[in-house]
Structures are given as C-alpha cells and as structure tokens.
Amino acid sequence: MPEEKSIDPAALEMLRYAEGCGIGTAFTRADEMKPCPIGEAGACCRICSMGPCRLVGKDAEDKTGICGADLPTIAARHFARQVAGGVAAHSDHGRDMAMTLVAVARGEAAGYVVKDEQKLMAVAGYLGIATAGRSVNEIALEVGETALAQFGQPFGEVATTRRATAKRQALWKNLSLTPRAIDREVTEVMHRTHEGVDLDAENILKSALRCSLADGWGGAMLSTDISDILFGTPSPLASEVNLGVLKADQVNIVVHGHEPTLSAMMVEASRDPELIAEARARGAAGINLAGICCTANEILMRFGIPPAGNFLHQELAVLTGAVEAMVVDVQCIMQALGPLSQRFHTKLVTTSPKAKIPGAVHVEFDEQRAPETAREIVRLAIDNYPNRGPVHIPDYHEPLVAGFSHEYLNYMQGGFHRSSFRPLNDAVIAGRVRGLAAVVGCNNARVTQDLAIVELIKSFIARDVMVVVTGCAATAGAKAGYLSPEILDSAGPGLREVMEAIGIPPVLHLGSCVDNSRILTVLTQVATEGGLGEDIDDLPAVGLCPEWMCEKAIAIGTYFAASGAHVIFGVGSPVRASSVVTGLMTSGWERLVGGDLEFEPDWNRMLERSLELIDAKRAALKLPPYDPAQFGDSGDTPYFAAIRAYLAEHDGAETVGSPAYPLGEGAGHGHTHGPGGSPHTHDGGADHAHGAGQEA
Ligand code: BF8
C-alpha cells in the first residue's frame, strides 16, 4: 500500500504515478529486497576469505567464526567500520572545504570570497591563529592550512576538540579518547578491525568512539565553520519545501548531494540574466533551482533556495518529468538515478572525480573555474528544456523558516553586545522548556517516510520540549509544516511563551548533517552558561535519529554519545545479535562517557524513553519537575487564528508571515495544497496545546 510508504502526500501522489508508469523506486525495491537477517543484526563477518562467518541460532553467542572471533568481536568490528565510513565521508567533505579556503586565500579560486570575516576571526581565535595586523587572506590561509593539518598531523590532538567543555576534554584525555588526527583515527579503526588485530569488543568500541569524535569535533565541525566563512553564517530566512517547488514553465535544476561549493555557484549561475535570457529563448519562463538532501540544506540555509525533498525524494523528483538536470556531487546519491533519468529527458550530471554514475554526464567541478563550470551545467539544462515530455508535478509546497546558527541563537537572546543563552537556560530551569531534543538524520526505505520524524517533532513541542533539526529530518519536518511560522500554535504553553519572547520558533533548522556540529556547540554553551550542570551529560537533552540509513548517521550518533548525550536511533540495531555489544553501547558507554546509543524501532517508545531521560536529567539537576499545566496559554493564539480566518476567506492572499518571523520579501506563498486538501495536520499538536495531562 502506498500509504504505508510515506506520510508525505507529494510522495504518495508520485508513487501512484510511478506505478502507473510501471517504474520502480526505492520504495518498491524495499519490498522486493528483504534485508538479510544475519547481516542486519551484526552477526555476519566477511573480513577475511575464510568466511563469511555467520553466527546464528539459539547458541549464536557461544559460537565463533573460523578464526575464533566471537559475536561481540564480529558485531563491534562491523559497527566500528560503519563509524569509520561515516567519519571518512563527513571529514573528506570538511577537507574539501578547507582546500577551497586555501585556494581562495591564495587567489586560485575565482568566484569564491571570504564572505563572513567575523566568523573567520572567531575560527582563527579558537585555532590559536594570530589576527592582529594581518590581512583577511593571510588569516584565511592559515585557518585553511591549520584545518588541513588536523587531518594528518603526526603529533598532537585535533585542535577543535578544545571547543568542548573543560570537563569533557579532561574525560576524553583520561580515557585516551581525544582524537589525534582525523585520517589517523579512520585508518586506525580500519587497522584494528582487520582480521586478527583488536579482538576485544570493548576496546574496538573505544576506538569507534575516538574515531567518531574526529568527525563531530573535527571534520564536520571544520566543515561547518569553513562553509560559514566562505558562504556566510546562516540567519533566518523564509522559503518553501517539497516537490511542488519545481516549476512547470521553467528550466528546473535540482542540486543533490552534500558540498556547498558547487551548489553555491549554481545559485549564482541560475540568477545570471544572460542565462535567464537563454532559457527564455528556449521557451521557458526562467531558471528554477531546487535541492535534495544536504546540499539542499546548505543552499537553503544561506540563499533560501527551496528543497524539493529529502533522501527518498530523489527519484520522485526525476519522475516529475520536469527536471532538466539533476546535478550531484557526493553522498546519498542513488545509483538508480542513472537508469531512471534515462527514461526521462533528465540529464544526470556527476561533478566529483570521487563519484561517477553509469548513465550520467560527467562535468568535473574544478574550484579554479567554478563559475564557468556552473554556467556550463546550467546551459546543459537550458538546452535540455525543449526535450521535455509529459510533466507531473505534485502541487505540494510548504512554507518554512530555516537558517538558524549557533551565532544567531546567541544574538537572538541578547543582541550583539550581550549575546548569551541565558534566556533559554532560565526557561529550562523554570520548567517552561522541559528539555531539548535534536531530531536528525535520514530517510530509510524500510520504514514509512517521515512518519517517525514528524510524530516525534510534533509530540516533543506539544510537551514543551524544544526541537532542533538537521539533514533529511529537517526536510521531513518542513514538508509536514513544522518549520512554518504558524507552528507555535502546536507548541505547549511554556515552550510557546519562551519562543515568543526570544523570537524563535519551537523547531529550529540548524542545517545539513555536517551541521550537527552546531548542535554540539549549542549544547556546550548551554552547559557552560550556568544553572544546568557543567557538561553535555548533565543537560535534559536527547538526540534522535528516527530513520537512520547510512554510516554517517552511525558516526553522528556515536560522537553525540561520546560527547555525553543520550542518543536513540529508530529502524533497528546493527549490533542486535550481540547482547554484549548492546550492553557496552548503552550502560557501558553511559558509565564511560555519560552518553549512550540505543536503538528502538517504535517511535512511541522513542518518545517515552526520551521524556524519561529528559526528566531524569531534570531531577538530577534538582530542577522542578516538568508540569504541563504550570503555564497558561500565552499571547498570540487569537491573533494567529484571525490571520488564518482571513487567509481562508481570501484564497491565494500573499502573507508576510507572523510578526515574530516575517517571511522575507517575495517569499509569500500561495495557500493551495494541491489535490486532497491540506497535506499536513497539526491536530496532534493542537490537541496538546493546552497542555495538561497529555502524558497519561
Ligand atoms: O548527510 S540525512 S540521507 S542527505 S546522510 Fe543522507 Fe542521511 Fe539525508 Fe545528508 Ni545526512
């Protein structure tokens, strides 16, 4: 049943359309390809050619592989390799950003500049780089080179780990968990998990923790910082999301993948009057750029470019028949796009020497001639416009507000001169805000698209838990309307009052998956602001990855745990076969680093467990217990109701958003939600808006 595949009406419409066309997608392939139950649970070892060894049956935990490796070793090795894979992917992205910064500083990357000098100074500051009396390019060069040194330095420790609390740094040092160099930690995990090296599950998992920290407090953090330096630190802006952002009468170009270097150039090229004129000459009304996956988040956060969807939307975008070019770089790109795009007029354009796909056109992206490359790709799309066949764009597009950064949150809570997290901390201490939840990560074709993500976001804010989102989870929340300005109505009264006072929404889009490092920075500041303990493991906070799919997600979950956070993943556990490894990653890690990594496929139980963890931390901090009835309804409910009543009467009226979060000029949105009525319901949240007793 398509309804079991997604809660997104745009996806459902496209799945029915695909069925009519006789075209399969990841959604249908997931039905045809059952997961291997042995590998899924972490009970298969294929590290050497005496295997694969599969430890199955009731006595699996007493069995060994041919070399004698037991189930804990096999499960831990596989998990550690997943962490290393994820760290390698994120951090290689970070390396590319640092390479670009160096090229910019040397004047070798036409089209790029240091856009955010303030951020450059801040990053130079925490890397210990002198700034006084030096030019921007001199500082940028040293920042770039110092960032690159973190990957392969022979001695020392990854410098960005110094941004953690003093307590956390000391803990890591005592446990030998401080990453030394990013590449070294990846290499060491691969070495230790080679046949016949580290054969102690606990020790293997420790190396996975250290490796993950090289991502969260290393490669990913550097990636975020350097992206901010080059493209600007995000601040709030309005846009729209979902497949309905594709335009029937324009040249549609979808950028998909992860790195902002190419996509930022594509933004400029798509706005070039000369190219727009060329598109018009081909009969199109203009050039429309949209994004998929994390590259969408990168250009949404900084340029307001609308995301067409998350991971499971990539094939659906091509299926619309309206995409002239799908331009990809690295990560989360399905090979299925190759044959699929050949059934339509869509040109699939690969751009990274690291990532080619059979059936794609390869236009290699070279930062020394980035503007030309972007223009070449836009021209390729324009030339392809006349080749369009039938177009089927589902008419779903939700308004959203994105663009929150650690810097902006500081500013919102005190202005330039008294920026702080004091108001938020005070709200948590008083119990207006019960706690914080990060809802992050992927889509996974094995579970209903967006369901767990959206239900969790909805349930958290109704229970006064403030939510931050990144990656495909952010896009899922946005598609369901939870990043729209009006969503305050669905928040519990305490949370709502605080968010209104600070002037931020209850669900904050913090960016792409590398920007999970922003969450580490936010949590660290909340911990050091005062009143909520001294470190991340003291905070009433929890991290959730409800629809995790790839190794990067595993790396992220592990670095959050190593940073002291309780983390709950959905879908299923990749180490389920071993009770020993499961115990090590839960109670074992909690004893070691204060955080842990749990797996729970049922989102209701994820929610229960999250609230239990948040309330336990509140109790440990001796804060008043959370009471949903403590705070009454605040200010704007009647006001928003009046706006909605007005819009209902004046169909198609342009809005400027709410007074708290004005939508930017030109970002007004129609209120048509396509066939089938409103694509989202806020009912759950609205039910809870008055608070009392919904826990029972
Ligand atoms: O880095 S959330 S499916 S797009 S891995 Fe991929 Fe997962 Fe999406 Fe972004 Ni992140």
Ligand code: SF4
């Ligand atoms: Fe089997 Fe050991 Fe080889 Fe793994 S390393 S495949 S358990 S023999």
